[in-house]
Amino acid sequence: MTDIKTRIEIIQKKIVQAAISQRRDPKEIQLIAVSKGQPLEKIKEAMECGLTCFGENYVQEFLEKWESLSPKPSWIFIGRLQTNKVKYIADKISAIHTIDSAKLFQIIQKEAESGLRSKDL
Numbered sequence: 001m002t003d004i005k006t007r008i009e010i011i012q013k014k015i016v017q018a019a020i021s022q023r024r025d026p027k028e029i030q031l032i033a034v035s036k037g038q039p040l041e042k043i044k045e046a047m048e049c050g051l052t053c054f055g056e057n058y059v060q061e062f063l064e065k066w067e068s069l070s071p072k073p074s075w076i077f078i079g080r081l082q083t084n085k086v087k088y089i090a091d092k093i094s095a096i097h098t099i100d101s102a103k104l105f106q107i108i109q110k111e112a113e114s115g116l117r118s119k120d121l
Helices: 005-021 038-049 059-068 083-089 102-120
Strands: 053-056 074-077
Touching: 038 059, 038 074, 053 059, 059 074, 059 083, 083 102
Parallel strands: 053 074
Antiparallel strands: none
C-alpha cells in the first residue's frame, strides 16, 4: 500500500486533470479527506502534506480528534447527524453535508444563530 503523501499527490493530479478537462480552475476544487476511523497520526501526516479539510461522520470520534489537533483543520460533518448532538459540533465545523429533516435543519439554524449572537457580544 502506498503512503499517504503519495496517495494525496495522485489524487491532486487527478483533480487537476479533471478540472482542466472541464475548463475549470483546479484551485476552485477543495479536497476533503474523510478521516472516519483513522488515527490522529494519519490525520497529522495528511495535514503535513497540505490537506486542510477533513470530513467526519461520528460526533464522538470527531470531538476527540478536534480536541487533539492543533492547529485546527477545517471540519465538515458528512454523516447522519442526530438532533441532540448538534450542540456539540455546531461551533467547530464549517459545514454539514447531510440534513435529512426539517427539524434537524431548524436545530442547526438555531445553534448557528446562537453562535453568531455570542460572537457579537
